[in-house]
Amino acid sequence: MEIKPIAWFRSPLSDKFGTPRQAGIVSGLKGWIEFCDGYETAMLDGLEGFDYLWIIWGFSLNRTDVASASKVRPPRLGGNERIGVYATRSPYRPNPLGLSSVRISSINASEGTIEVLGADLVDGTPIYDIKPYVEYCDAHTGIRSGFASCAPDSKLTVSIPDKLITQGFDSDEISILKEILSQDPRPAYHDDPQRVYGMAYKGKNVRFKVETDVLTVLSID
Amino acid sequence: MEIKPIAWFRSPLSDKFGTPRQAGIVSGLKGWIEFCDGYETAMLDGLEGFDYLWIIWGFSLNRTDVASASKVRPPRLGGNERIGVYATRSPYRPNPLGLSSVRISSINASEGTIEVLGADLVDGTPIYDIKPYVEYCDAHTGIRSGFASCAPDSKLTVSIPDKLITQGFDSDEISILKEILSQDPRPAYHDDPQRVYGMAYKGKNVRFKVETDVLTVLSID
Numbered sequence: 001m002e003i004k005p006i007a008w009f010r011s012p013l014s015d016k017f018g019t020p021r022q023a024g025i026v027s028g029l030k031g032w033i034e035f036c037d038g039y040e041t042a043m044l045d046g047l048e049g050f051d052y053l054w055i056i057w058g059f060s061l062n063r064t065d066v067a068s069a070s071k072v073r074p075p076r077l078g079g080n081e082r083i084g085v086y087a088t089r090s091p092y093r094p095n096p097l098g099l100s101s102v103r104i105s106s107i108n109a110s111e112g113t114i115e116v117l118g119a120d121l122v123d124g125t126p127i128y129d130i131k132p133y134v135e136y137c138d139a140h141t142g143i144r145s146g147f148a149s150c151a152p153d154s155k156l157t158v159s160i161p162d163k164l165i166t167q168g169f170d171s172d173e174i175s176i177l178k179e180i181l182s183q184d185p186r187p188a189y190h191d192d193p194q195r196v197y198g199m200a201y202k203g204k205n206v207r208f209k210v211e212t213d214v215l216t217v218l219s220i221d
Numbered sequence: 222m223e224i225k226p227i228a229w230f231r232s233p234l235s236d237k238f239g240t241p242r243q244a245g246i247v248s249g250l251k252g253w254i255e256f257c258d259g260y261e262t263a264m265l266d267g268l269e270g271f272d273y274l275w276i277i278w279g280f281s282l283n284r285t286d287v288a289s290a291s292k293v294r295p296p297r298l299g300g301n302e303r304i305g306v307y308a309t310r311s312p313y314r315p316n317p318l319g320l321s322s323v324r325i326s327s328i329n330a331s332e333g334t335i336e337v338l339g340a341d342l343v344d345g346t347p348i349y350d351i352k353p354y355v356e357y358c359d360a361h362t363g364i365r366s367g368f369a370s371c372a373p374d375s376k377l378t379v380s381i382p383d384k385l386i387t388q389g390f391d392s393d394e395i396s397i398l399k400e401i402l403s404q405d406p407r408p409a410y411h412d413d414p415q416r417v418y419g420m421a422y423k424g425k426n427v428r429f430k431v432e433t434d435v436l437t438v439l440s441i442d
Binding site: 087133 | 227263267279292304357358
């Protein structure tokens with residue numbers, strides 16, 4: 001089946017590195033669904049009665065040298081343990097489709113945009129469908145969720161020197177940046193206190209290093 | 222993007238007519254995911270730790286004379302009220318993808334089949350992805366779900382004459398059949414007590430009519 005993007009996602013995060021690994025982990029992170037060709041204002045009539053929606057999207061940034069595999073190494077398991085691809089939400093799956101539930105922040109039907117909170121989509125991600133989240137058939141609680149039985153803890157204390165804070169970000173943006181960094185964007189098997197990492201955020205390069213449980217931002221360029 | 226079926230769905234229900242309108246409505250209804258080309262046993266390793274999974278599937282039985290529209294008439298609203306397509310789970314959407322969460326009943330990795338409960342997929346439906354249901358990011362409760370704020374009530378009392386009950390169905394199958402019929406498979410705008418409907422169930426034709434709140438099965442052939 002041939003599917004075509006109905007919309008594109010806009011986010012302050014333009015790389016996989018730093019983008020939350022599941023929806024809802026950085027619950028205040030704003031992003032935007034921007035509809036494209038074929039959109040009509042009437043298509044969103046009635047969506048204002050819903051608090052959440054589903055996004056079915058494409059893993060557009062997959063490395064092309066990594067094929068879909070039978071088993072993958074989820075970051076959640078430390079990056080070393082292998083598990084069946086269908087027991088994970090890994091991008092490297094036979095059809096590279098992603099699935100995320102996000103909170104609806106505001107709807108602008110005439111412009112064809114929806115502001116959402118908590119998405120785990122990178123800027124520029126193609127979106128193939130959105131659907132209203134229907135609690136009675138979509139929400140299951142008190143159930144087993146395998147290796148992902150609870151949300152990941154915020155692992156790191158984030159330190160941003162005061163002189164860097166005023167560089168173009170308001171206090172909400174700094175707060176979200178701290179929440180993203182506290183999740184530890186590093187690959188699961190990295191633990192080198194000397195290594196300097198760079199994360200793209202709102203068009204700037206946020207450079208940092210991590211020593212034991214403290215992440216220190218070095219520069220924002 | 223081109224996507225290919227990874228599996229096909231098997232169900233006792235071979236027509237849209239009678240198939241539950243959302244997942245979980247007929248919670249005891251058994252169905253089977255049967256993986257196809259490209260499947261490897263290892264792909265399901267670890268799925269046994271999860272109680273639910275997501276199915277992303279194709280609306281393969283859409284009428285070809287009905288195009289995707291900006292607004293649709295959900296059965297839940299009586300079939301007359303029009304609402305934006307993205308505020309519904311209607312099959313007539315730009316990319317005809319369906320999304321359902323189902324309970325895992327049993328996994329047979331060596332044969333490449335998963336028995337699931339509560340699906341709203343018709344027999345023969347192509348499946349493009351399955352993903353584990355992860356409670357911490359997928360379950361949202363106490364939220365607004367628009368026009369579908371609660372599960373539909375079982376509307377009809379179902380009467381199956383004793384002499385029909387022994388015709389090839391065991392008591393579990395009869396119990397599920399009653400649950401399906403109680404949901405009122407008729408199109409929302411139908412109310413003709415003389416009209417005889419036929420529903421395919423386990424390869425048989427179940428004929429019935431409905432008068433006020435009582436559905437009476439006439440024959441099972």
